[in-house]
Amino acid sequence: MFNAKVKSEVLKGIIDVTSPLVNEVKLNITPKGISLRAVDPAHVAMVDLEVNSKAFEEFNATEMELGIDMDKLGSIMRLSSSGDMITLDYDEESNRLIVKIGNLIRKMGLIDTAGMPDPKMPNLNLPGKVILKASELNQGVRASEAVSDHLALTVDKNNFELFAEGDTDTVNLKLPKDLLVELNTSSKCKSLFSIDYFSNMIKPVRGDDPITIMIGNDNPIKVEFDIAEKKGHVTYLLAPRIESE
Amino acid sequence: MGVDIGDLFKQEKISFKDLHDRIIVIDAYNVIHQFLSSIRQRDGTPLKNSKGEITSHLTGLLHRTGNMVEARIRPVYAFDGKPHLLKAKTLEERKKRKELAEKEWKEALEAGDIKKARTKAQQTSRVTNEIIQQSKQLLDALGIPYIQSPSEGEAQASYMVKKGDAYAAGSQDFDCLLVGSPILVRNLTASTRRKLPGKEAYTKINPHQIRLKSNLKLLGITQKQLVDMAILIGTDFNDGIKGIGPKKGLNLIKKNGNVENALATVGGEKLPSFDEIKEIRKIFLEPNITDDYSLDWPGSDNEKVIKILCDNHQFTLERVEPILEKFSNIKQMMKQKTLF
Numbered sequence: 001m002f003n004a005k006v007k008s009e010v011l012k013g014i015i016d017v018t019s020p021l022v023n024e025v026k027l028n029i030t031p032k033g034i035s036l037r038a039v040d041p042a043h044v045a046m047v048d049l050e051v052n053s054k055a056f057e058e059f060n061a062t063e064m065e066l067g068i069d070m071d072k073l074g075s076i077m078r079l080s081s082s083g084d085m086i087t088l089d090y091d092e093e094s095n096r097l098i099v100k101i102g103n104l105i106r107k108m109g110l111i112d113t114a115g116m117p118d119p120k121m122p123n124l125n126l127p128g129k130v131i132l133k134a135s136e137l138n139q140g141v142r143a144s145e146a147v148s149d150h151l152a153l154t155v156d157k158n159n160f161e162l163f164a165e166g167d168t169d170t171v172n173l174k175l176p177k178d179l180l181v182e183l184n185t186s187s188k189c190k191s192l193f194s195i196d197y198f199s200n201m202i203k204p205v206r207g208d209d210p211i212t213i214m215i216g217n218d219n220p221i222k223v224e225f226d227i228a229e230k231k232g233h234v235t236y237l238l239a240p241r242i243e244s245e
Numbered sequence: 246m247g248v249d250i251g252d253l254f255k256q257e258k259i260s261f262k263d264l265h266d267r268i269i270v271i272d273a274y275n276v277i278h279q280f281l282s283s284i285r286q287r288d289g290t291p292l293k294n295s296k297g298e299i300t301s302h303l304t305g306l307l308h309r310t311g312n313m314v315e316a317r318i319r320p321v322y323a324f325d326g327k328p329h330l331l332k333a334k335t336l337e338e339r340k341k342r343k344e345l346a347e348k349e350w351k352e353a354l355e356a357g358d359i360k361k362a363r364t365k366a367q368q369t370s371r372v373t374n375e376i377i378q379q380s381k382q383l384l385d386a387l388g389i390p391y392i393q394s395p396s397e398g399e400a401q402a403s404y405m406v407k408k409g410d411a412y413a414a415g416s417q418d419f420d421c422l423l424v425g426s427p428i429l430v431r432n433l434t435a436s437t438r439r440k441l442p443g444k445e446a447y448t449k450i451n452p453h454q455i456r457l458k459s460n461l462k463l464l465g466i467t468q469k470q471l472v473d474m475a476i477l478i479g480t481d482f483n484d485g486i487k488g489i490g491p492k493k494g495l496n497l498i499k500k501n502g503n504v505e506n507a508l509a510t511v512g513g514e515k516l517p518s519f520d521e522i523k524e525i526r527k528i529f530l531e532p533n534i535t536d537d538y539s540l541d542w543p544g545s546d547n548e549k550v551i552k553i554l555c556d557n558h559q560f561t562l563e564r565v566e567p568i569l570e571k572f573s574n575i576k577q578m579m580k581q582k583t584l585f
Contacts, residue, residue: 024459043409043583112462122584149265194266194581220584239582241266 002090005058008080019070020200027066046237055231067111126214128155128189131181134205140173156188191240256453261316266581270402272416273322280305281370289366294558315571322391323398331482386549400532473504545572
């Protein structure tokens with residue numbers, strides 16, 4: 001059983017953090033809330049999402065799985081306006097999710113979750129930790145998009161640094177410790193990442209909201225932040241790019 | 246060639262940009278055959294060197310690989326090994342068709358029918374041992390890795406994708422899905438026009454990818470049932486059942502579960518025996534593959550490439566040099582790591 005009432009923005013937020021990476025996901029539902037973990041088809045990035053039932057206006061569920069086509073749910077949600085209250089109701093008989101937006105009833109076919117993977121979170125040694133404002137990071141990434149398709153992130157005792165280099169142009173964003181919410185590292189860490197992936201990961205966070213970054217040397221990066229009015233939490237992993245010579 | 250099931254699959258359009266830093270294992274036989282049949286003069290004569298030997302495959306490999314490397318794709322070529330005994334019949338039939346096409350090509354040339362000549366000439370393309378050897382030599386010089394598969398190249402490609410060593414198999418042939426490649430990339434060319442076979446018309450082509458798992462889900466069948474369906478329609482290893490195409494084949498398998506039960510409901514001659522079915526399944530589901538490969542892109546040895554292409558095959562140096570330029574990229578290429 002699953003039925004819930006949720007603000008349009010909250011549901012859109014869940015879709016926004018998931019759909020850039022994966023199309024089809026298995027949503028795990030328990031009485032306490034929903035969660036999902038999925039890896040993109042190229043195995044470059046992982047999204048891990050937990051949303052507490054408190055993020056919903058109403059939430060009644062027993063333990064179950066829903067196979068959701070995120071693109072489809074996204075296009076349904078585009079029919080709603082911000083402030084709309086959305087009703088979700090799982091119809092077991094037809095295996096469909098009934099989405100109600102105002103007077104509109106949209107029945108959405110679900111995907112078979114059998115055979116959908118349960119990826120494990122890899123064990124990572126990431127000594128560098130930075131917490132910073134989303135707007136600062138967003139600015140650096142947006143600037144980098146114009147010059148290259150990859151960027152370097154560096155963390156040392158005193159600074160967090162973002163660097164991107166194209167054929168003719170470069171971007172450098174250096175944030176000293178006092179401009180960061182937190183900076184903590186036992187050694188200097190540097191890794192390179194695809195801008196395409198990375199910008200998709202930080203895009204859902206706006207303004208002064210904090211983003212937590214855990215980084216190592218030529219290791220995946222972990223990006224964490226809250227969604228759904230702090231009643232939900234997102235963890236991304238992104239594999240690095242390695243300079244071959 | 247291969248099984249004709251393309252219309253059943255959902256294909257996602259992609260661009261070369263989506264393949265940045267990705268490793269693609271290319272079905273070498275498939276692509277070389279494509280070069281031999283398409284890279285020809287107007288009357289169908291293939292490109293040749295001063296000794297009259299065909300060079301269409303070398304032109305094709307140089308340009309295609311160059312375009313991929315320029316787009317920061319990392320190509321690996323998988324060559325066919327020994328064909329399975331069950332394929333012998335298909336190969337024999339192909340040979341006969343080619344001999345016939347050869348005759349018709351000459352007749353069309355004599356009759357001055359250039360259009361027909363080209364069409365017929367394209368059907369004569371034969372991937373000989375010599376062509377394979379020359380292709381490997383060129384790849385060596387270009388610093389592009391290749392793998393000699395124990396069986397079919399597409400099986401090896403699919404294995405490497407499954408294992409996570411590569412992003413996708415690159416082939417026009419849907420057999421890659423039968424052997425279980427999680428992602429198949431088709432139309433891996435940078436040019437956006439392709440001449441329609443036998444017509445004076447061009448169609449716009451884009452690379453696209455097919456994801457096996459989501460397609461199986463859409464079709465509502467398992468990997469094994471996909472193979473069973475192919476057996477009904479006909480593969481390189483057996484003749485199909487007359488009158489059964491992809492749609493009908495799919496329905497029969499969904500209704501009956503497997504090819505054995507499906508066959509019981511259709512009459513007809515020359516049905517494959519249960520032993521044959523078992524053997525064909527094994528070819529696709531448990532193919533013979535090798536782990537003996539290393540993926541390295543050391544960069545091109547330009548002197549060697551020029552020696553092969555310009556000295557041995559009379560390519561024009563001014564036309565080879567700008568393409569070699571593209572290969573200089575390869576050393577600065579970065580590798581996108583994966584999480585697992």
